[in-house]
Amino acid sequence: MRKHLLLLLFPALCLAQQPIITKSEVVRIETQLASDAMEGRKIFTPGIDRASAFIEKEFAAIGLAQFEDLKNYRQEFVKKGKKANNVIGVLPGKSKPDEYVVFSAHYDHLGLNDKGDDKVYNGANDDASGTTAVILLAQYFKQLGQNERTIVFVAFTGEEAGGFGSGYFSQHINADQVVAMFNIEMIGTESKWGRNSAYITGFEKSSFGKILQQNLQGSSFAFHPDPYPSEMLFFRSDNATLARLGVPAHTISTSKMDAEANYHQLSDELATLDLDNMTQIIHAIAVSAKSIISGKDTPSRVE
Numbered sequence: 001m002r003k004h005l006l007l008l009l010f011p012a013l014c015l016a017q018q019p020i021i022t023k024s025e026v027v028r029i030e031t032q033l034a035s036d037a038m039e040g041r042k043i044f045t046p047g048i049d050r051a052s053a054f055i056e057k058e059f060a061a062i063g064l065a066q067f068e069d070l071k072n073y074r075q076e077f078v079k080k081g082k083k084a085n086n087v088i089g090v091l092p093g094k095s096k097p098d099e100y101v102v103f104s105a106h107y108d109h110l111g112l113n114d115k116g117d118d119k120v121y122n123g124a125n126d127d128a129s130g131t132t133a134v135i136l137l138a139q140y141f142k143q144l145g146q147n148e149r150t151i152v153f154v155a156f157t158g159e160e161a162g163g164f165g166s167g168y169f170s171q172h173i174n175a176d177q178v179v180a181m182f183n184i185e186m187i188g189t190e191s192k193w194g195r196n197s198a199y200i201t202g203f204e205k206s207s208f209g210k211i212l213q214q215n216l217q218g219s220s221f222a223f224h225p226d227p228y229p230s231e232m233l234f235f236r237s238d239n240a241t242l243a244r245l246g247v248p249a250h251t252i253s254t255s256k257m258d259a260e261a262n263y264h265q266l267s268d269e270l271a272t273l274d275l276d277n278m279t280q281i282i283h284a285i286a287v288s289a290k291s292i293i294s295g296k297d298t299p300s301r302v303e
Contacts, residue, residue, distance in 0.1 A: 019143035021136050021286065023279045029058070029135055030188075030278075033107065033128035034270050040121040041128075042111025043158045044082045051107050055087045055155050058135045062142050064089030067152060068173075077168045084157050086165045091141055093150035096295050100173070102152045102181040102249070103137050103289075104166070105130030106159030106238055110264065118266045125255070125268050130184035131155050133282045140286050141293065148295040149179060156238050166238035175242060180208055180292050180299050181249030183239040186263075187281045188273035191254035192227055195277045198254045198284070201226045202234035206248035208299040212288035221284040228257045248299035252285060 032038075032054055039047030056073045066072060067088040075086040087107070093099065109123030122128075138153045152173075158164030191197045203209040203225035212223050226233055234240065239249040255263065262268040291297040 019140050021140055021279060021283045023275055025136055025139070026132060026275055026279045026282070029132045030124065030128055030273070030275070031270060033131055034122045034124035036120045036122070038122075040111035041107060041109040041123060043084055043108045043161050043164065045111060047111065048108055048157060052085060052087055052155075052157075055107060055131065055135065059087065059089035059138065059153070062089070062135075062138050064138060064142070064153065065092055066090065075169065075172070079158065079164045084164060086157055086169055087155040088169075089138060089153045091138070091147055091151040091153075093148055095148045097150050098177055099149045099295070100152050100178045101147075101149050101289070101293055102154060102178055102242075103134050103184070104154040104156060104181060104238055105134045105184045106157070106165065107131045107155040108157045108160050108165075110160060113266055116266075121264075121266055122269045124270045124273055125186045125188035126263065127159070127185055129186060129188035129273065129278060132278075133184045133187060133285065136282050137286055147293045149293055151293060159238050163238060163241060166241045170241035170245060175245035175247050178242060178247045178249075181239055181242050181247055182285060182289060183237055183249060183251040184285070185237050185251045185253045186255035186260075187253060188275075188278050189254055189256070189260065190274055190277060191224075192256050193222070193224065195274070196221045196280055196284075197224060198252050198281055199224045199226050201237070201239070201251040201253070202243065202302070203250070205234070205243070205302045206250070206300045208248040208250050211292060211297045211299055215288045215291055216284060219284070219287070221280065223252075223288065231257050233257070243302050246301045246303070248302055254281065
């Protein structure tokens with residue numbers, strides 16, 4: 001039934017060989033990342049080390065390559081005298097290997113609470129949902145096997161502490177080679193427009209959003225410009241460091257920033273997510289990215 005629903009939403013993708021992003025995989029990955037065992041995934045804690053190990057295992061199972069000169073999936077660095085790491089996997093491009101398309105999310109969250117019965121800031125929506133999407137998109141594009149440009153999948157650490165991971169990443173990649181960045185942040189709840197919709201931060205700053213909208217024509221899914229301009233969301237997530245270097249780096253989200261009751265709360269747990277809708281969103285991101293990954297479309301740079 002799930003497969004048939006996806007084919008109704010995306011009739012152009014009815015070929016049997018097309019990979020499918022399934023709700024069962026969304027549930028499996030999200031459940032692990034948002035579990036109490038991860039202890040809220042705060043940077044510099046054993047909980048985030050367990051989350052990193054889980055993501056690394058997923059990347060290995062998919063068969064991703066290592067990023068540039070890294071010896072494994074860990075991009076390690078030191079901040080405030082402590083060790084931390086991003087997790088990075090790569091699908092090398094077939095004809096344009098020196099042109100990069102980045103899919104990213106942050107896998108850290110707020111850690112533990114020392115008061116009350118509920119001790120764990122699970123961060124199911126913020127941002128286990130985005131990290132789940134990155135892993136599933138890696139599965140999808142690996143199975144598809146058609147990327148002309150190199151795809152870089154990144155799980156950032158330290159977003160909640162000041163963007164440490166994305167800051168380090170942006171210093172160790174040639175921004176001129178990055179064609180586009182799909183940063184995914186909080187997609188586990190319905191947007192203000194309801195299901196089958198999301199928004200793109202900084203929509204007006206490049207042609208990125210228009211390309212994604214064009215690729216979704218004929219489907220029931222819609223991307224919209226950011227409806228919360230006063231929140232300055234374009235500058236508040238992990239897309240910002242590369243955007244400052246001119247990369248069309250944007251965040252995709254559904255979070256209702258004026259009415260998201262579980263944002264940065266202990267109640268941000270798996271049970272609060274719409275996992276069917278989240279599955280559709282991840283699939284829509286995959287479809288919307290195809291002309292960029294194939295090399296057909298190149299978004300304009302951010303000034």
